[in-house]
Amino acid sequence: MDAAEDLETLGEQLYSLIYPKHKENAGKLTGMLLELPGPVLNQMVQDKATLTAGVEKALQALQLAQEHSKGTCKDDDDVSGSSDSLGEQLFEMVDVYNTGHSHKITGMLLEQHKEAVLNLLSDPKLLEEQVNFALKTLKELNMEGTDISDTSDADDTERLGEKIFSLVEEMDPLHANDITGMLLEMDPAALQQLLSDHTLLEVAVQKAQAALDTQNQTLST
Known part of the structure; x- marks a missing residue:
């Protein structure tokens, strides 16, 4: 309970700091930042520069998602030309969650069909679910390793x-x-x-x- 209350308090503090500059997206940005580890959130509340850097990354991810939700009806040729750029965009969005395993998780997600990857880029909620699932899988794999001590x-x-x-x-x-x-x-x-x-x-x-x-x-x- 305490942890949940702490997170709620942090969320309120972050929202009040983000709202003056980003009124329209304050709720979304706060929600994205709340996925970060507790110590990082505490640092953001106390340090303006850390908060600004985190908000900028979250904004970039939001803009990418919005662009892709508009652009998914474009010709497949537009997208098919560059799986590299798809990977880069996906990495940018996965990196916002600061799991410490952004490269691995991006690689796992890119194994899906292109349409599925495009869905992830245009749906932050779906992406969050997939990132959490991939992170859980990675942790389970690590737990099976013999060197956990x-x-x-x-x-x-x-x-x-x-x-x-x-x-x-x-x-x-x-x-x-x-x-x-x-x-x-x-x-x-x-x-x-x-x-x-x-x-x-x-x-x-x-x-x-x-x-x-x-x-x-x-x-x-």
Whole structure:
């Protein structure tokens, strides 16, 4: 119950933040964002830049869905030419749900007939159901693996740390170690979000840099 109440409170906070700029789509955008992990939602409520980045991704997905619902009656030739672009559009929409498995889930959905994929692009509710089903399937497959243990969690964190370090090093080689250490204090779900969204990563790195600057100034005075 508590979790449901927390989600409801977060939903109300997000809606009130989104509504002033996106009156028409505030409800839909809030609903899409509420599919994200709790720590990411908390971050969005507290940090304007994180919220803006999330809203922009959700808006792109909505626009794609609207375009496809208008364009599904076009000639099949229009669409058949580019299964690549279909895949890209589907990935953009799947990525909004921030499951941490966007590539795998997109691949699974693309195994369906083209008409079914087009239906997913034009029906966000249907897409959400398919994403949840694919995510459940992936989790079940992982549960059957033999390497699910505490050590695999440690390995996952280590792998996450390595990936984040390599990205942070490109932005700030001088402080890459310190910044990566600060970022690794975040929840794994939030870290996955940073890895899948370069804009969010940049925002997080800038915040860490600012914190380091403040720390250094305090030490030097």
